[in-house]
Amino acid sequence: MNSLKQKATNSLSYSQKTIERAERSLRVSPFRMLLFTTMRSRSVDFQEIAGANGSKNQFTQRQLSELIADNSLLWLIQVGILRREVDGQGITNSFRLTPLGHEIIDKLSTQGDEIPPASWRDRIYQFFTRWLRLPL
Numbered sequence: 001m002n003s004l005k006q007k008a009t010n011s012l013s014y015s016q017k018t019i020e021r022a023e024r025s026l027r028v029s030p031f032r033m034l035l036f037t038t039m040r041s042r043s044v045d046f047q048e049i050a051g052a053n054g055s056k057n058q059f060t061q062r063q064l065s066e067l068i069a070d071n072s073l074l075w076l077i078q079v080g081i082l083r084r085e086v087d088g089q090g091i092t093n094s095f096r097l098t099p100l101g102h103e104i105i106d107k108l109s110t111q112g113d114e115i116p117p118a119s120w121r122d123r124i125y126q127f128f129t130r131w132l133r134l135p136l
Contacts, residue, residue, distance in 0.1 A: 012099050021129065022104055025079045027118040028126040029072050035059035036105045043085040043094035075130055
């Protein structure tokens with residue numbers, strides 16, 4: 001099963017622009033690497049991420065309000081890193097990595113236990129792509 005999943009992940013190719021945008025979004029996000037490495041093996045419920053639980057679980061850099069956590073997770077869905085978990089009754093409050101997310105987290109986890117810090121340039125690009133919705 002693992003080799004099947006790996007084969008499916010490796011068969012997808014992403015443009016360099018897509019990968020750069022996704023990596024930049026991770027660097028600017030309020031989340032820590034532990035959240036994403038946990039998502040490699042299981043879905044993570046929203047209640048584990050938002051509020052005091054997020055910092056207690058070491059998933060966030062600081063305690064996040066539900067609104068900030070939700071908006072940040074939704075942005076990572078839009079750039080293709082995360083997806084919502086689905087069960088027999090529909091969409092749940094849990095999140096998992098997409099194949100793109102697996103690829104990026106695998107790459108970043110070889111560089112250390114933390115997501116590299118965002119540069120001022122990353123933050124400016126993020127502002128234009130996320131908040132102004134300009135295609136950069």
